[in-house]
Amino acid sequence: MHWLWAIIVGFVLGxxxxxxxxxxxxxxxxxxxxxxxxxxxxxxxxxxxxGVEDTKGIDWIRHLLQLVGAVVIVGLGDMVYMALRGNRRRTA
Incomplete structure (x- = not known):
């Protein structure tokens, strides 16, 4: 069941x-x-x-760090993706 939550959280963060x-x-x-x-x-x-991976209540700092990590990786990943595709832009 952990893999399903990973996909859902990854989709939302993405x-x-x-x-x-x-x-x-x-x-x-x-x-x-x-x-x-x-x-x-x-x-x-x-x-x-x-040292903030598990706190009492909602782990706001951990969730914020996950979002920051996703923003960084999505931004860098987009640059790599476009470089691998030959920087062809779609017009749609």
Missing amino acids: LIARAVLPGRQHQPIWLSTLFGIAGAILGNAVAGWI
């Missing part, structure tokens, strides 16, 4: 990251979901490093 980033992102939604999952993993790791 969508939020795409909405936060300026301009248009060119990667497909499934790739944004994978980047969101990676961002959540990165955010959890950083939360563990600074």
Whole structure:
């Protein structure tokens, strides 16, 4: 069941990251979901490093770190995706 939550959280974080980033992102939604999952993993790791991975109540700091991780990875991932695709822009 953990894999299902990882996909759901990754999807939501990927969508939020795409909405936060300026301009248009060119990667497909499934790739944004994978980047969101990676961002959540990165955010959890950083939360563990600074000692806030598990608190009483809602872990707001951990969730914020997951979102920041997703924004960074979606932004970098879009640049890599466009570089691998030959920087062809779609007109739609």
